[in-house]
Amino acid sequence: MRTALVIGTGLIGTSAALALAGRGVTVHLVDHDAAQARTAAALGAGTDAPPEGRVDLAVIAVPPAHVAAALAGAMKEGAARGYLDVASVKGGPRRELEAAGVDLSAYIGSHPMSGKERSGPLAASADLFEGRPWVLTPTRDTDTEVLNLALELVALCRAVPVVMDADAHDRAVALVSHTPQLVSSMVAARLREADETAVRLCGQGIRDVTRIAASDPRMWVDILSANPGPVADVLAGVASDLEETVRSLRSLQAADASERSAGAAGIEDVLRRGNAGRARVPGKHGAAPASYETVAVLISDQPGELARIFADAGRGGVNIEDVRIEHATGQQAGVVQLMVEPSAAPVLSAALRERGWALRQ
Numbered sequence: 264m265r266t267a268l269v270i271g272t273g274l275i276g277t278s279a280a281l282a283l284a285g286r287g288v289t290v291h292l293v294d295h296d297a298a299q300a301r302t303a304a305a306l307g308a309g310t311d312a313p314p315e316g317r318v319d320l321a322v323i324a325v326p327p328a329h330v331a332a333a334l335a336g337a338m339k340e341g342a343a344r345g346y347l348d349v350a351s352v353k354g355g356p357r358r359e360l361e362a363a364g365v366d367l368s369a370y371i372g373s374h375p376m377s378g379k380e381r382s383g384p385l386a387a388s389a390d391l392f393e394g395r396p397w398v399l400t401p402t403r404d405t406d407t408e409v410l411n412l413a414l415e416l417v418a419l420c421r422a423v424p425v426v427m428d429a430d431a432h433d434r435a436v437a438l439v440s441h442t443p444q445l446v447s448s449m450v451a452a453r454l455r456e457a458d459e460t461a462v463r464l465c466g467q468g469i470r471d472v473t474r475i476a477a478s479d480p481r482m483w484v485d486i487l488s489a490n491p492g493p494v495a496d497v498l499a500g501v502a503s504d505l506e507e508t509v510r511s512l513r514s515l516q517a518a519d520a521s522e523r524s525a526g527a528a529g530i531e532d533v534l535r536r537g538n539a540g541r542a543r544v545p546g547k548h549g550a551a552p553a554s555y556e557t558v559a560v561l562i563s564d565q566p567g568e569l570a571r572i573f574a575d576a577g578r579g580g581v582n583i584e585d586v587r588i589e590h591a592t593g594q595q596a597g598v599v600q601l602m603v604e605p606s607a608a609p610v611l612s613a614a615l616r617e618r619g620w621a622l623r624q
């Protein structure tokens with residue numbers, strides 16, 4: 264692929280453009296808000312000048328409700344040899360395009376399974392998709408040339424292609440992305456009116472559970488509006504667990520000992536089912552879940568501390584598999600949890616101690 268047109272230069276469009284531009288593709292950037300395209304261009308994602316002729320691939324990276332119109336417009340202009348969208352929902356936009364009578368042979372629906380709770384070009388990064396699944400939904404009608412262009416885009420973004428049927432994709436993301444977004448927002452909503460003294464106690468657990476609650480509500484209304492049935496089905500299952508859990512908790516307050524033990528069993532059951540589900544979440548880069556050991560290091564909240572730890576771990580010959588950072592509220596200190604292969608944990612601990620780091624047990 265030598266040329267691309269990115270329509271919608273927000274988080275996803277600009278991230279893809281940065282990856283393509285960084286690998287030598289000439290990228291043209293358009294957005295209905297010209298300032299967004301200018302910002303993306305200033306970040307090195309390409310040029311906001313229009314292409315002179317037909318580009319190889321047009322990437323439609325606008326909110327789901329605007330995909331069909333943006334795509335139909337670009338196709339009418341004959342802007343590209345192939346067209347691909349990145350919307351989080353695949354069935355709805357495809358049906359809209361079919362209803363509009365658009366020739367879909369030059370189009371492929373896609374969805375990079377990577378994002379952020381922030382929007383816009385300033386949140387973009389060239390490595391956003393690295394090692395992450397990128398779903399492609401070709402049909403019998405999709406031109407092989409277009410599928411190949413899509414595979415090239417995924418490879419240039421260093422993502423991992425996953426081919427799926429559009430409706431199966433929508434049911435899958437209802438489970439792994441759309442319902443979690445709602446549940447995260449609902450937990451975070453409890454904090455809105457909470458006492459400041461309670462909020463000050465927030466630790467890493469609630470930070471993990473509510474991270475995506477900071478997402479843009481307009482974008483999510485759009486995404487959920489395009490996938491309401493599958494999300495309602497998954498959420499109904501969560502609601503039934505919630506009702507059962509409330510009943511179990513009430514039983515724990517009962518005078519009768521056997522009712523209390525039934526309550527405890529109910530709570531244990533939901534927690535155990537949670538353990539089993541969590542164990543199925545793939546590890547880094549979609550690999551099988553790995554059990555790492557954690558080495559916890561105390562750091563002061565100063566610039567360069569993290570870089571220093573990583574450099575010291577590297578000098579000790581240890582590969583860090585994953586990392587979490589816990590900030591203590593109101594303190595100039597935190598704890599960095601370095602996750603490593605179990606055999607590397609003692610090596611890392613010794614290397615860090617030797618270089619003066621304080622480890623937390």
Ligand SMILES: NC(=O)C1=CN([C@@H]2O[C@H](COP(=O)(O)OP(=O)(O)OC[C@H]3O[C@@H](n4cnc5c(N)ncnc54)[C@H](O)[C@@H]3O)[C@@H](O)[C@H]2O)C=CC1
Binds near residue numbers: 294296349352379380
């Ligand atoms: N945010 C995320 O984490 C992920 C989002 N997606 C999908 O990627 C697409 C883009 O999302 P983000 O980049 O997060 O949103 P964003 O809000 O950062 O960017 C969207 C951009 O599209 C522009 N736009 C809207 N309508 C347009 C139109 N008709 N023509 C041209 N430009 C238009 C907006 O001005 C904005 O700059 C959505 O379809 C979303 O479902 C996919 C994976 C992850």
Ligand SMILES: O=C(O)C(=O)Cc1ccc(O)cc1
Binds near residue numbers: 376377378380440
């Ligand atoms: O921030 C995260 O961890 C996400 O999971 C973001 C995300 C949001 C929307 C998508 O369609 C895909 C990924």
